[in-house]
Each structure stands twice: as structure tokens, then as C-alpha cells.
Amino acid sequence: MSDAQQQPSQVSGALSQAAGVAYQAVGALPGTADSWTTEGKELQRKGREEAEEARLRAKGEATAERVEGKVQSAWGMVTGDQEALNQGNVKAEEGEWKRDLADGKVPVPSAERVKGKVESAVGMVTGDVEKQKEGNIRAEKAEWTQG
Known part of the structure; x- marks a missing residue:
């Protein structure tokens, strides 16, 4: 088996x-x-x-994936490694979705967090590292102060 x-x-x-x-x-x-x-x-x-x-196993794996992505993103931000920053952001976002879906819900971020994510995505697409960092910080700050 x-x-x-x-x-x-x-x-x-x-x-x-x-x-x-x-x-x-x-x-x-x-x-x-x-x-x-x-x-x-x-x-x-x-x-x-x-x-x-x-369900609990899937939620735990998704949470670990999300944390790993956050760490990778932070490392990329600190070291200036744009690729690590981008990959970490994507991995963290995937983990968040998987975690919430395991609980039968869809993640609903605050308006301020959405603004930060959009700003980060614009920076990612345009190659503006500073805009991406500012967006990441804004999104993280909104997440931590949310609840």
C-alpha cells in the first residue's frame, strides 16, 4: 500500500x-x-x-508553507534578492489560500492589506524593488494589526 x-x-x-x-x-x-x-x-x-x-494535516502543511514563504520573502527583502522576495510572496500567498480552504473558507484581507498587496504586485511587475518592499511592509503591517 x-x-x-x-x-x-x-x-x-x-x-x-x-x-x-x-x-x-x-x-x-x-x-x-x-x-x-x-x-x-x-x-x-x-x-x-x-x-x-x-483537514488538520492539510491546514498544518499549508501553514508551514505560508511561514516558509514569509521567511523567504523577508530574506529576499533583507538581502536584496528580488527572485527570493517574489518566490516567497507567491509561496506565502498559496499557503494562506490552502490553509483557509482547508477550513472551508476563502481568505478575506482588509482593505489596507489589499492596497499593500497591489502595491507589491505593481513593484514586482515593473521591477520597482522599493515599491514592492513598501507594499510588502504595508500588507504585513495591516495583517499584524488586523486582529
């Missing part, structure tokens, strides 16, 4: 929960054994646990 098959999965967990519901439906029919209902409840419980474990 491969690693992918052994790791918890939200899809597999949802399928187990659905199977549990089906088992319980059979168990509700007159003349069927109580074991159908019992097995159905157990499948649902295991499915919920597997889905939650997969």
Missing part, C-alpha cells in the same frame, strides 16, 4: 460517512439485524475522524 493510500483523506472520510448512512438505512428496515445500524454508526464515526485528520 502506498503512502497516499495510507494517509487520511477527506474524500475517503466522506465516503465512509455515506456508507455508514446507507448501513443505518438498511438497519432501519424491519427484520434486519441490529449489526447494520451499529456498523453504520461506526463507519460514520470513522469517516468523520478521517476527514477531520486530513
Whole structure:
């Protein structure tokens, strides 16, 4: 069995929960054994646990990716390495999206943070390192003071 098959999965967990519901439906029919209902409840419980474990794993991996991106971006800013700064920004943004999506939500930044991200993106596209740095600082400051 491969690693992918052994790791918890939200899809597999949802399928187990659905199977549990089906088992319980059979168990509700007159003349069927109580074991159908019992097995159905157990499948649902295991499915919920597997889905939650997969969600937490995905969230943890995304958070680690986001932090790694922030560190890479900061390093690029400090050393003047534009490529590291850009790659770090992209990695941090991807991690943020993955983390929030694991929780079933879409990241909604403050208006000030959006302004900073836009300013940073303009600096990235135009090659204006100072504008990009200012945008990064503005976005970070807005994120840290947000909540």
C-alpha cells in the first residue's frame, strides 16, 4: 500500500460517512439485524475522524508553507534578492489560500492589506524593488494589526 493510500483523506472520510448512512438505512428496515445500524454508526464515526485528520494535516502543511514563504520573502527583502522576495510572496500567498480552504473558507484581507498587496504586485511587475518592499511592509503591517 502506498503512502497516499495510507494517509487520511477527506474524500475517503466522506465516503465512509455515506456508507455508514446507507448501513443505518438498511438497519432501519424491519427484520434486519441490529449489526447494520451499529456498523453504520461506526463507519460514520470513522469517516468523520478521517476527514477531520486530513483537514488538520492539510491546514498544518499549508501553514508551514505560508511561514516558509514569509521567511523567504523577508530574506529576499533583507538581502536584496528580488527572485527570493517574489518566490516567497507567491509561496506565502498559496499557503494562506490552502490553509483557509482547508477550513472551508476563502481568505478575506482588509482593505489596507489589499492596497499593500497591489502595491507589491505593481513593484514586482515593473521591477520597482522599493515599491514592492513598501507594499510588502504595508500588507504585513495591516495583517499584524488586523486582529
